[in-house]
Amino acid sequence: MAPLDYDRWRVPPSALAIHLSIGQAYAFSVFNLPLSKLLGGAVASPDDWSVSQIGWVFSMAIVVLGLSAALFGRWLERVGPRRAMATAAACFAGGFFVGAAGIATHQFWLLLFGYGVLGGIGLGIGYISPVSTLLKWFPDRPGMATGLAIMGFGGGAMIASPLSVALMAHFRSATSPGVAETFLTLGAIYFVMMLFGAFTVRVPAPGWVPVHARGVVRATRTPDVVSVSARDAVRTAPFWLLWIMLCTNVTAGIGVLGQASAMIQETFPGRIGVEAAAGFVGILSLANLCGRFLWSSLSDHIGRRATYLTFFSLGTVLYATVPSSGRSGSIVLFVLAFVVVLTMYGGAFATIPAYLRDLFGTQEVGAIHGRLLTAWSTAGIAGPALVNYVREYRVMSGVPKSDAYGVTMYVMAGLLLIGLGAAWRLRGLQRSLATVGAERLA
């Protein structure tokens, strides 16, 4: 518990320390190739793990993230952010250590259990642990506060990717690619970083309000509602509409992110090489990062619903026009369209906690957010699968590779239309939820 004169701007670094660490998950792909050549060395041997098999480790981590966030959300609200963050640190770092043992002994199940299950639990608890605390510290700017933390998740991959490559280069020897040693080092670094977050986080004293807003807390655009429990929230239509909105938006974005490198090279054959494609992926990551902060901060001013309506309507138009910009040969238009799309992908993640707070109050918002993250798990599997299978089907049907992504983009645009419908439908229900809240208060 923080003293009444505590400076609330010391809380976001605690949240960022957690999210910057667990954001490593999105850089897991840097281990794909080295892990597939553990036995063979320069060339994979028949007993080596395949890249698609290794891909399951990341998928498992994302699925467990959603499940553990849903399962441990209420526990988190009970024990508070410090214990939750310390638990997340132990699980996430422990996942690296067990994973390192699996790599050193070449036992796939141990890697899957370590990084995928144990690490996934650390991801889930870590992701939701600072959210409700930040919402309580920043009642006047909830979107900005959670956007700041969730932006860290996007930034985590940017740190982890070059760091992992540097560590593997350092530990590489004639007999080992240095992945196990890199796992051990990363586990130790993230453990310290996440404990920093756990030890520095504070919850506000009951009744605390920001000093500039004492007397009148600046109202957000949505009326305050009484806090709804996580158990009751999942029984409401608004929760499931938000679930659909998050799932459709993330499915569309994640599918593009996973295939961005191959997509730009195949759309502009001969003009975009491997290095330039890596640059494209980097720009998309930056757009994802910036979108998390910018859109969630903007939502404090224009309202949550208007923000999501923008995501879905603008996103639909952009996805639908990408194939024609590809055919026209305009790399600039193609890149610009995806930059905007990826800012909205990140923005949807970062704005959802503030939307939940508007609808259900702050009391169990962490737990409700945790349950909503099952939408991410679903999208984490559906997005890449959708892009891959539609593309493969088109290529097998004789469509040139440069045109193979066209239908995928229309499918994504269709998904966003479903999200648009859900966002539209939420309006009426949002009003009735506020009315129920007012009645309960009366």
Add this chain to the structure above:
Amino acid sequence: MNRAPASAPTSSPTPPPTPTRHWLPLIGAWLVVLVPSAWGISQVVLKSLALFR
């Protein structure tokens, strides 16, 4: 019976304490997260330049 003097203030509310900004821990905490972030972002920006070459 004790009576309050007429000039004494009645029940005036205690003003809430104003946050004291301790700059060192504040800057220290932000540096812990901003330094690695800046390094990571600079790596990505350098890589992204390849698209414009």
